Amino acid sequence: xxxxxxxxxxxxxxxxxxxxxxxxxxxxxxxxxxxxxxxxxxxxxxxxxxxxxxxxxxxxxxxxxxxxxxxxxxxxxxxxxxxxxxxxxxxxxxxxxxxxxxxxxxxxxxxxxxxxxxxxxxxxxxxxxxxxxxxxxxxxxxxxxxxxxxxxxxxxxxxxxxxxxxxxxxxxxxxxxxxxxxxxxxxxxxxxxxxxxxxxxxxxxxxxxxxxxxxxxxxxxxxxxxxxxxxxxxxxxxxxxxxxxxxxxxxxxxxxxxxxxxxxxxxxxxxxxxxxxxxxxxxxxxxxxxxxxxxxxxxxxxxxxxxxxxxxxxxxxxxx
Amino acid sequence: xxxxxxxxxxxxxxxxxxxxxxxxxxxxxxxxxxxxxxxxxxxxxxxxxxxxxxxxxxxxxxxxxxxxxxxxxxxxxxxxxxxxxxxxxxxxxxxxxxxxxxxxxxxxxxxxxxxxxxxxxxxxxxxxxxxxxxxxxxxxxxxxxxxxxxxxxxxxxxxxxxxxxxxxxxxxxxxxxxxxxxxxxxxxxxxxxxxxxxxxxxxxxxxxxxxxxxxxxxxxxxxxxxxxxxxxxxxxxxxxxxxxxxxxxxxxxxxxxxxxxxxxxxxxxxxxxxxxxxxxxxxxxxxxxxxxxxxxxxxxxxxxxxxxxxxxxxxxxxxxxxxxxxxxxxxxxxxxxxxxxxxxxxxxxxxxxxxxxxxxxxxxxxxxxxxxxxxxxxxxxxxxxxxxxxxxxxxxxxxxxxxxxxxxxxxxxxxxxxxxxxxxxxxxxxxxxxxxxxxxxxxxxxxxxxxxxxxxxxxxxxxxxxxxxxxxxxxxxxxxxxxxxxxxxxxxxxxxxxxxxxxxxxxx
Amino acid sequence: xxxxxxxxxxxxxxxxxxxxxxxxxxxxxxxxxxxxxxxxxxxxxxxxxxxxxxxxxxxxxxxxxxxxxxxxxxxxxxxxxxxxxxxxxxxxxxxxxxxxxxxxxxxxxxxxxxxxxxxxxxxxxxxxxxxxxxxxxxxxxxxxxxxxxxxxxxxxxxxx
Numbered sequence: 001x002x003x004x005x006x007x008x009x010x011x012x013x014x015x016x017x018x019x020x021x022x023x024x025x026x027x028x029x030x031x032x033x034x035x036x037x038x039x040x041x042x043x044x045x046x047x048x049x050x051x052x053x054x055x056x057x058x059x060x061x062x063x064x065x066x067x068x069x070x071x072x073x074x075x076x077x078x079x080x081x082x083x084x085x086x087x088x089x090x091x092x093x094x095x096x097x098x099x100x101x102x103x104x105x106x107x108x109x110x111x112x113x114x115x116x117x118x119x120x121x122x123x124x125x126x127x128x129x130x131x132x133x134x135x136x137x138x139x140x141x142x143x144x145x146x147x148x149x150x151x152x153x154x155x156x157x158x159x160x161x162x163x164x165x166x167x168x169x170x171x172x173x174x175x176x177x178x179x180x181x182x183x184x185x186x187x188x189x190x191x192x193x194x195x196x197x198x199x200x201x202x203x204x205x206x207x208x209x210x211x212x213x214x215x216x217x218x219x220x221x222x223x224x225x226x227x228x229x230x231x232x233x234x235x236x237x238x239x240x241x242x243x244x245x246x247x248x249x250x251x252x253x254x255x256x257x258x259x260x261x262x263x264x265x266x267x268x269x270x271x272x273x274x275x276x277x278x279x280x281x282x283x284x285x286x287x288x289x290x291x292x293x294x295x296x297x298x299x300x301x302x303x304x305x306x307x308x309x310x311x312x313x314x315x316x317x318x319x320x
Numbered sequence: 321x322x323x324x325x326x327x328x329x330x331x332x333x334x335x336x337x338x339x340x341x342x343x344x345x346x347x348x349x350x351x352x353x354x355x356x357x358x359x360x361x362x363x364x365x366x367x368x369x370x371x372x373x374x375x376x377x378x379x380x381x382x383x384x385x386x387x388x389x390x391x392x393x394x395x396x397x398x399x400x401x402x403x404x405x406x407x408x409x410x411x412x413x414x415x416x417x418x419x420x421x422x423x424x425x426x427x428x429x430x431x432x433x434x435x436x437x438x439x440x441x442x443x444x445x446x447x448x449x450x451x452x453x454x455x456x457x458x459x460x461x462x463x464x465x466x467x468x469x470x471x472x473x474x475x476x477x478x479x480x481x482x483x484x485x486x487x488x489x490x491x492x493x494x495x496x497x498x499x500x501x502x503x504x505x506x507x508x509x510x511x512x513x514x515x516x517x518x519x520x521x522x523x524x525x526x527x528x529x530x531x532x533x534x535x536x537x538x539x540x541x542x543x544x545x546x547x548x549x550x551x552x553x554x555x556x557x558x559x560x561x562x563x564x565x566x567x568x569x570x571x572x573x574x575x576x577x578x579x580x581x582x583x584x585x586x587x588x589x590x591x592x593x594x595x596x597x598x599x600x601x602x603x604x605x606x607x608x609x610x611x612x613x614x615x616x617x618x619x620x621x622x623x624x625x626x627x628x629x630x631x632x633x634x635x636x637x638x639x640x641x642x643x644x645x646x647x648x649x650x651x652x653x654x655x656x657x658x659x660x661x662x663x664x665x666x667x668x669x670x671x672x673x674x675x676x677x678x679x680x681x682x683x684x685x686x687x688x689x690x691x692x693x694x695x696x697x698x699x700x701x702x703x704x705x706x707x708x709x710x711x712x713x714x715x716x717x718x719x720x721x722x723x724x725x726x727x728x729x730x731x732x733x734x735x736x737x738x739x740x741x742x743x744x745x746x747x748x749x750x751x752x753x754x755x756x757x758x759x760x761x762x763x764x765x766x767x768x769x770x771x772x773x774x775x776x777x778x779x780x781x782x783x784x785x786x787x788x789x790x791x792x793x794x795x796x797x798x799x800x801x802x803x804x805x806x807x808x809x810x811x812x813x814x815x816x817x818x819x820x821x822x823x824x825x826x827x828x
Numbered sequence: 829x830x831x832x833x834x835x836x837x838x839x840x841x842x843x844x845x846x847x848x849x850x851x852x853x854x855x856x857x858x859x860x861x862x863x864x865x866x867x868x869x870x871x872x873x874x875x876x877x878x879x880x881x882x883x884x885x886x887x888x889x890x891x892x893x894x895x896x897x898x899x900x901x902x903x904x905x906x907x908x909x910x911x912x913x914x915x916x917x918x919x920x921x922x923x924x925x926x927x928x929x930x931x932x933x934x935x936x937x938x939x940x941x942x943x944x945x946x947x948x949x950x951x952x953x954x955x956x957x958x959x960x961x962x963x964x965x966x967x968x969x970x971x972x973x974x975x976x977x978x979x980x981x982x983x984x985x986x987x988x
Contacts, residue, residue, distance in 0.1 A: 036368060036651075036655070036658075037367075037368045037371040037372055037655065037658065038368075038371055038654070038655045038656075038657070038658015038659055038661070038662065039654070039658055042658065042662075043658070043661055043662050046372065046375060046662070050375070062372065063980065064368065064732075064980075065732060066731060066732075067521065067523070067524055067731055067733065068520040068521065068523035068524060069506075069523065071520050071523070072520070072521065072733075101511075104518060104520070106520060149782055152779075152780055157508075157511065158510065158511040159511055178779065180509075180776060180779060180780065181508050181509050181510075181511070182508070183508050183592075183772075184654070186591075186647045186648050186649075186654065187591055187592060189647060190461060190462070190591050190645075190647050191465070193462065194461070194462035194463075194465060195462070196465040196466060196780065197780070209646055209666055209667065209668030209669070209670075210646070210668065210669065212668075212670075213668060213669040213670055215669060281664075284664050284666070285661060317511075351977070354972070354977075355977070361973075361977070365979075366977060369977060369978045369979065369980065370977075370978070373978070487838075487887075489883060489886055489887055489890065490841065490887060492883060493845050493880060493883040493884065493887065496876050496879050496880045496883065497845070497848060497880055499872075499876055500848075500852055500873065500876045500877070500880065503872060503873055503876070507869040509867070509869070510860075510868065510869045512859060512860070512868075512869040514859060514869055514873060515852070515855060515873070538919065538923070541919050542915070542916055542919055545912055545915030545916070545918070545919060545949050545950060546912045546914070546915045546949070546950055546951055547912060547915075712950075713947070713950035713952055713953050714947070714961055716919075716946065716950075717922065717942075717943045717944075717946035717947035717949075717950075717958075717961060717962075717965075718943060718961070718965050720919060720922055720923065720942065720943070720946045721922075721926070721939055721942045721943050721946070721965055721969070724923060724926040724927075724930075724938075724942055725926075725935075725939070725969065725973060725979065725981075728930065728979075728981065729973075729977075729979045729980070732980050732981075734927050734930055734931055737923065737926065737927050737930075738923075738927055740923075741920070741923045741924070741927075744923075745920070749844070750844075752837075753837055753838075753840055753841035753844060754837060754838075754841065755841065771872045774867075775867045775871075775872075778864060778865060778867060779865065779866055779867070782865050783863065783864040783865025783866075785864070
């Protein structure tokens with residue numbers, strides 16, 4: 001083998017290699033979920049990937065990239081190849097609240113990402129433990145006025161909706177409510193059940209099982225309308241408070257992804273999201289499947305950002 | 321009540337013994353065992369990786385397998401701690417303290433044997449507790465609120481400050497330094513990022529695995545390379561009876577195992593207080609109640625038996641709040657609940673009633689899995705001990721790699737590997753200055769929980785410090801703290817008077 | 829003689845703690861201290877920093893005065909001191925090689941480089957033995973960690 005052969009052979013090998021990886025990249029869709037397996041939306045993105053695989057013959061995998069409240073995984077998608085095959089599946093916080101909450105965010109939620117579709121929505125709930133015995137917001141307000149030193153509400157972390165919603169309730173009702181942050185919903189829930197705090201505020205889905213078992217009592221949900229899973233629990237609005245806010249899960253692509261690639265992905269995803277199997281799965285974890293156009297998701301993201309920014313700033317929770 | 325339990329258990333065995341389920345239980349404990357032996361590969365990372373693979377499985381089989389990984393890992397975890405002084409698995413870090421000296425004395429096999437005894441007893445106790453008492457004692461968690469947890473952590477920190485050999489002053493300094501390292505990351509109460517120096521990779525804090533393996537792994541290799549004399553010659557001609565604990569040694573281990581088991585079971589019921597904390601508290605307790613505390617750190621059987629038993633009983637006990645309340649006590653249990661959700665089982669207080677096949681099948685599989693593990697591991701002791709005949713010059717590069725990949729796999733972060741290296745370098749400096757790494761781990765584990773609960777308790781009590789003494793359980797722990805400190809001071813005054821004079825005459 | 833070494837060592841030991849306390853304390857002052865009823869993120873770091881620095885002072889003050897019992901460290905059989913530049917560089921570079929190659933090459937090259945470089949740190953290990961050891965560990969890693977336990981790192985980036 002002389003030198004020229006060697007070079008040609010090498011070049012061929014390089015071509016073969018790159019060709020192979022390009023081919024692999026074309027068919028493999030990689031969802032990045034920026035939290036640990038088994039947490040929150042992990043189940044649903046896996047069902048989604050599974051549906052894409054079964055129904056549309058695409059191969060799709062889910063990579064968990066947990067860390068720093070999701071910031072690490074989101075940053076990874078920002079730097080991924082914009083070929084439409086790496087997608088971010090994230091709850092709204094990273095795309096809507098973080099730009100206000102964190103000063104040194106390693107990504108720009110608007111400039112670095114292109115929206116693909118909103119997948120699911122969910123509500124938040126405020127529940128009372130045995131301490132107050134309140135059965136409605138009105139009863140709670142009375143109790144809090146009589147017991148101003150016991151107005152503690154537990155929540156998983158600060159600066160997110162489970163924090164902002166009860167804060168607004170307290171301001172509107174004229175009662176004193178102190179936010180106590182826990183590491184996740186589980187300890188916050190235990191605290192309310194044990195009577196360490198009077199209240200717990202968290203995603204509704206995390207509270208339903210204990211509510212049905214009678215360990216806590218849901219006082220209000222945060223949606224525009226009542227949650228389909230709890231038709232007998234009124235919303236904040238029904239009880240006379242101008243408080244409303246829902247969360248969602250959305251799919252995003254790196255900003256430079258071509259428009260037609262996004263359109264193609266959107267079509268496939270919306271089809272999967274609208275399938276009965278996905279809807280059923282969403283129901284089983286108390287979420288609601290939606291499936292929007294990229295433009296709609298972009299509008300929702302922008303509206304939510306503008307809506308919560310002043311609230312976060314007023315609460316003194318903006319990044320310093 | 322008792323009889324229905326037995327009937328349910330019989331049904332559970334039916335479920336667990338179905339070939340399909342039995343197979344997955346076996347796979348789970350085997351993977352767990354393997355993961356436990358490999359330095360750095362944590363249970364959490366193994367489960368995180370394997371959880372998605374259970375997606376297509378039946379729920380019962382998936383739960384049995386994942387649970388098997390949890391308790392299976394504890395069986396493998398002690399091996400590297402005892403034989404190589406390498407805490408491959410955080411709950412077993414404290415086992416290094418007396419396990420490795422035993423190995424140096426040629427009793428590595430014995431230490432592993434004692435570990436097995438502790439494992440069997442601790443696990444059996446934990447499972448029995450879950451079978452008969454789960455619905456009642458799950459509520460114990462409710463009595464442990466911020467003030468109680470805070471006082472308990474303080475007790476652990478005080479008792480543990482005697483973990484160190486050598487200078488007590490340096491031991492306390494290391495505990496405080498460990499607490500400081502534990503503060504790195506996002507402050508739960510205010511969401512402020514502390515000591516992250518703008519790196520959001522540090523926002524979740526330093527990984528316990530990174531700290532343990534940096535201090536006990538990399539730092540030790542830096543000290544050991546080209547320096548370690550071949551000590552392990554005694555292990556080349558090992559007979560089986562050298563590995564069996566003698567009657568006297570079994571007797572020595574019996575009460576520590578019992579006490580360790582009780583500590584572990586108590587810790588498992590307190591939310592967020594898992595096997596790592598349990599093992600440290602069990603060791604500290606054992607050293608406190610021992611008639612020969614001076615033997616600790618130099619190969620005390622009790623120093624291996626108690627923490628090992630506590631780890632196993634705590635791991636089994638951890639399942640109680642998870643299964644009977646639907647509230648996970650720690651990150652590992654949160655993953656298990658995630659697995660349940662993936663399989664369309666809603667965890668919650670009604671799980672036992674609604675899914676008896678899962679609850680009782682799980683309990684039955686605990687018995688089966690632990691039995692498999694014992695039969696698997698007892699004969700393997702002889703094989704593991706052979707590990708000691710591998711020359712150090714092959715051992716340390718291999719272990720170094722396992723540390724790197726293990727730390728990486730914990731949360732898929734190469735940044736953490738760099739952190740481990742930095743900790744290793746600084747840890748080496750500390751070793752040269754004769755600081756002991758063990759109290760640092762203790763401070764790291766207990767410190768953040770102390771701070772979090774101290775601040776929370778005060779916030780809830782509106783700044784009223786009497787909350788810590790008004791609450792009976794908290795007051796009880798604080799009383800023990802006072803007693804500990806008092807005894808220490810009295811003993812110190814008595815002891816130092818004479819020896820100081822003696823020492824000064826000896827040296828001047 | 830021994831006493832002089834001990835005193836010197838304790839002197840440095842205390843110094844390191846004072847330094848740690850000072851740096852950590854300085855950073856702590858940039859956080860909010862809060863009040864007793866609502867403690868800020870700065871309170872504990874400051875208390876700990878002061879405590880650590882104070883203990884450092886105590887260690888320096890007590891340097892060599894009361895020689896504690898001889899510490900039988902976990903590696904008591906190792907020589908007491910031993911500046912071993914070759915070993916240190918090898919271990920350090922081994923980990924660095926792992927980080928770099930895991931990022932750009934994948935698990936197989938990272939494993940091989942890490943073990944090979946680290947093994948070269950021992951004077952009795954030649955490059956052949958080191959390479960053999962590295963190869964063995966690499967095979968184990970690929971089979972057990974990558975294929976068996978599915979650690980989320982490509983075996984060879986771009987290929988698998």
